[in-house]
Amino acid sequence: MLSDKLNGDKFDESLRRALRGHTEPVPTDFTAGLLRQIKQAQERRILARVVWEERLVLGGCVVLGVIIISAAVVFPGTAAGFTGQVKTLTDKIGQAVEVVSSWRQLYMVFAAMFGFAVYSLVDLLASDS
Amino acid sequence: MADSAGKEQGGEWFGRLVTGDHRAFAEFVDKYKESVFLCCRTLGLRNDEAEDVAGETFLAAYKALSRYKGQAELSTWLWRIAYHKGISFIRKKGRRIELLTEFSERFVDEKNGRPGAGIEAEEQAEVVWTAVKCLPRLWAVAVVLFYRQGKSVKEIAGIMRKRENTIKTYLFRARKELKKILVGILGEDIDVV
Numbered sequence: 001m002l003s004d005k006l007n008g009d010k011f012d013e014s015l016r017r018a019l020r021g022h023t024e025p026v027p028t029d030f031t032a033g034l035l036r037q038i039k040q041a042q043e044r045r046i047l048a049r050v051v052w053e054e055r056l057v058l059g060g061c062v063v064l065g066v067i068i069i070s071a072a073v074v075f076p077g078t079a080a081g082f083t084g085q086v087k088t089l090t091d092k093i094g095q096a097v098e099v100v101s102s103w104r105q106l107y108m109v110f111a112a113m114f115g116f117a118v119y120s121l122v123d124l125l126a127s128d129s
Numbered sequence: 130m131a132d133s134a135g136k137e138q139g140g141e142w143f144g145r146l147v148t149g150d151h152r153a154f155a156e157f158v159d160k161y162k163e164s165v166f167l168c169c170r171t172l173g174l175r176n177d178e179a180e181d182v183a184g185e186t187f188l189a190a191y192k193a194l195s196r197y198k199g200q201a202e203l204s205t206w207l208w209r210i211a212y213h214k215g216i217s218f219i220r221k222k223g224r225r226i227e228l229l230t231e232f233s234e235r236f237v238d239e240k241n242g243r244p245g246a247g248i249e250a251e252e253q254a255e256v257v258w259t260a261v262k263c264l265p266r267l268w269a270v271a272v273v274l275f276y277r278q279g280k281s282v283k284e285i286a287g288i289m290r291k292r293e294n295t296i297k298t299y300l301f302r303a304r305k306e307l308k309k310i311l312v313g314i315l316g317e318d319i320d321v322v
Binding site: 011012015016017018019020021022023024025026027030031033034035037038039041 | 151154155158159162163164166167170180183184187188191253254255256257258261272273276277304307308
């Protein structure tokens with residue numbers, strides 16, 4: 001075989017030895033630079049994903065608003081009925097608050113809600129960083 | 130180098146590497162950067178070009194490591210990426226390089242300018258390396274893979290995506306040409322010839 005023949009004599013051995021003796025110069029900061037590049041690429045990718053998610057959320061809000069306004073324009077009767085239902089619901093909530101406000105527990109409910117809001121805010125900021 | 134990597138495949142370091150651990154990847158780069166630069170320079174890329182292509186190679190490897198199944202040795206797999214990145218870089222640059230037939234102009238300079246006898250072993254290694262770089266690019270890659278990296282003809286064929294017989298022909302012709310060049314540079318009485 002040709003490869004066997006190539007392996008067979010002194011020239012091959014000398015060539016092998018000489019080529020293995022050669023060291024290829026590499027820029028000293030190559031690894032650090034490459035890792036920096038990878039980190040930057042990852043950061044760009046994460047940022048692009050966050051921006052994309054934000055755009056989706058914003059788009060969803062806009063579309064929801066458009067749907068509500070369109071529904072109110074196209075089906076005014078249904079919208080009026082819905083508004084009435086919402087008003088009844090808010091009245092009922094108001095009555096419930098009045099009843100509960102006489103209790104000391106109301107303060108605890110507000111404290112819990114405030115705590116939840118603070119937790120959400122911290123979580124939001126922490127996940128962003 | 131390639132052997133130790135082969136043993137590490139399947140080990141703890143390799144596990145961290147394929148899951149995208151930065152420290153393991155830094156070790157991987159440190160271990161193989163010389164090979165990748167060697168591939169780029171054997172293909173005739175200048176220093177700045179070699180740095181770009183080596184960077185691209187490692188970035189591509191970083192992305193593809195999670196899909197690496199270990200059929201080939203890690204060094205063979207990386208050589209394949211580096212080789213094809215280098216070739217596509219040359220093509221993208223629109224350089225009219227005949228990868229198979231063009232001899233470097235340095236061939237003439239080295240042939241005429243080198244002293245004959247009395248060369249140290251270290252310098253002789255550099256002379257041989259210079260002679261290899263004078264070969265047509267594909268021959269040179271085959272020679273480096275076969276003689277320096279210790280790859281088999283089958284592995285070289287896999288890296289270069291050529292038939293095994295083609296690689297054998299490259300090696301045969303390169304060897305013949307190298308002998309001619311080295312006799313021209315160093316004279317008849319040197320150790321390497």
